[in-house]
Amino acid sequence: MSNPYQYAKRNQERFLDEYQELLRIRTISTQPQHAEDVARAAEWLREMMLRIGMDSAEVILMPAGRCPLALGEWNGAGEAAPTILIYCHYDVQPAEVADGWDTEPFEPTIKDGRLYCRGAVDSKLHVMSNLKAVESCLASDDKPKVNIKVVLEGEEESGSENINAFIAAHPERLAADIAMISDGAILAPDQPSLTYGLRGITGLELHVSAPVSDLHSGHWGGSVHNPIQALCEILARLHDENGTVTVPGFYDDVAAVTPQDRALLEKVEPFMQAEWDDVVSAPSVWGESEYILPERLGARPTLEINGIHGGYTGAGMKTVLPARAFAKITCRLVPHQDPARALRCVMEHIKRIAPSSISVEMRPSEPGAEAVLLDVDGPAMAAAAEAYTFAWGVEPVYERAGGSVPITFECMKVAKEVVIMSYGLKSGRAHGPNENIYLQNFYNGIQSTIKFIDVVGEGRG
């Protein structure tokens, strides 16, 4: 007789092939020219969900016509059984060889037990771990004792605007007892971790202009406030020397780090420091000196400049005094900051400090996402801990993740409990070049999700 754990192990090779097939689709949701790739992936996922035995699956077009949802349901456990909602996203960040990739970003490459590809960690790993876990459960003789909904988003990397609206308009479609958000990263290949907090996000583009067009810096330099300089002067006034954000009101609603937080996060610190040394490896650790590393990364908000451009940046000298310059900014938020209020504080501060010698235009990156704090002591978290322990052979530690998983907040509206289960690795370079996973994490992830479904079905979740 076949059980789902054995089924998954027997089909490991095929599962890996299918994972790679999905990785090859350039689901870059932030770039309109990839809209067709995103749509193709959604259809691929719909067919996959029907093929693995779900009752129904559909592609839901979003109002803007881009980045559809793929939604699947299996209700074989009956009306009395609880329902698990599994959320993942299949869209990815942009990637170019020129960013520093050693391989083609959209061609999966396996080397020394790792798989390199854009989306390998963030988040096609989770899409495929979960679909293959569901396949394994539905293919075995003992059917799951929970109903299963799977929602696969195609717009997570560009703001999740439409899924939020969809959930608000159709809360029953995703209603569940437990929502399992499957995204993010664990601490180390052999150290699973459970995330009980996520940072939120808000952002804007800041455009500075002064002369009506690009000028000769010899003819006019000294008589006009250079927009690059003015932009730098504004950006330089957003942090103090300790790395603390200087925007008035920015920290007003920030939840204090409690003694329980400090106790949990101190266990994580050595792992994080090791990972920092490996992945970041800057000349020195930076940031608010009164907080330990896991607090800076999970329990404290940030204001980060993600991009800046102005003037001539090609080869050789071009003595131009440019007409304009701009920067892209995002803030990571923590409980209980309101994204709209945090953004307003930043925008008002910039408006206040911008000199009258230049013009400033700010374009908010709507919508933001609130930070999330989950119950460390709840039953869903206990089921997740049991699943990790089964799959990895090691108990998880508890951390607060620095990234945003905006959907979590929405899921909290439609599910009684929410748990975040990550199978990626921080060292996996999500959003950067050479994004990769350990293949073993993919296989462990499948086992972990099967176990989670089992435990919840047995009424222990």
Place this chain on the structure above:
Amino acid sequence: MSNPYQYAKRNQERFLDEYQELLRIRTISTQPQHAEDVARAAEWLREMMLRIGMDSAEVILMPAGRCPLALGEWNGAGEAAPTILIYCHYDVQPAEVADGWDTEPFEPTIKDGRLYCRGAVDSKLHVMSNLKAVESCLASDDKPKVNIKVVLEGEEESGSENINAFIAAHPERLAADIAMISDGAILAPDQPSLTYGLRGITGLELHVSAPVSDLHSGHWGGSVHNPIQALCEILARLHDENGTVTVPGFYDDVAAVTPQDRALLEKVEPFMQAEWDDVVSAPSVWGESEYILPERLGARPTLEINGIHGGYTGAGMKTVLPARAFAKITCRLVPHQDPARALRCVMEHIKRIAPSSISVEMRPSEPGAEAVLLDVDGPAMAAAAEAYTFAWGVEPVYERAGGSVPITFECMKVAKEVVIMSYGLKSGRAHGPNENIYLQNFYNGIQSTIKFIDVVGEGRG
């Protein structure tokens, strides 16, 4: 009987055609992919110089193999006669439609009495005004009473390194009684101006790096000094709120603005302010409040950021914490600043203020150029004033130009006197999009150069 002034007027249309032919050649010296265009233009100019009746003309290859000189001589006035050296440059700055051009940057377009094209002002206007003046002189019955050397540089926009070395190695090739540097801009279409000072230049690229590769700003933000932020913090500390450069030692050798300077430059102020309103049109005039506009633009040094780049600057959001960021900086210098010393001051200051949380690399843009101050009361300046008055019907005013004409300093080594004669306009958007001239300035320029040759030949220069 034909005189050169009449000859020039009769051939105006053909001269304009030839000018446009030269404008179409993409002589972008800063971009290696245009090396062949630059070489082709040099050959075109050599043939032109022979065709207009000069005794000899040659293309002189530079050591790096790029951006050759075109050199012509006419010695028909005899050994006893004085020699005029006419200098211009035929290379141009890069230009792309995307920079904001309303027309193809390298296709001359005539509209409402103006000609739009990259190089129209800077400086093919001067190349062609002078060659066509020489043609007119040599074609007339009364031959010039001065010998004429013409040197056409192909590397002015990318540092003039090789012409400086060439002059140092072969001073006799360019030796002259009067060097006429033909570059730059006059104050207004109907107000010629004589430049008695030019700013020098020096520059560098500043690279800041911190993490070893681009990171996810959620995972790592708050623990590493963002290189864009650090770069902005450094750049924001290079000026005070008055626009004064804060680099220690930067102003040590700066010549004070004298009462004579102030008296001459006050006459220029209304023209400059009008031109500023038209061309710059920023929210407000900016810069050192204790100096009037023509002083800020000609008698005071600057530190200008010409370009900046870091992180993701494409469409949509990419929450990246970038590995590096850089800026391109140039300083305009005044008498008696030494370019090497000024650059050293800037580099030492940046090194001093750069925090230990990031790595800094600085790449000087060699070589710099010293500023120039010419004798307002000398005979060459008087001849130039007579030439302008003849061609424009208006006496010139005296100004100090903000741009650099690095060759001036070199010409001062090989010529007894140096004069700078500009036929372009500040409103002509040199280095920017929609660079243009009034066609009338081209025709006036030809008449002016003929007159200058005449006056010097009559022993009044």
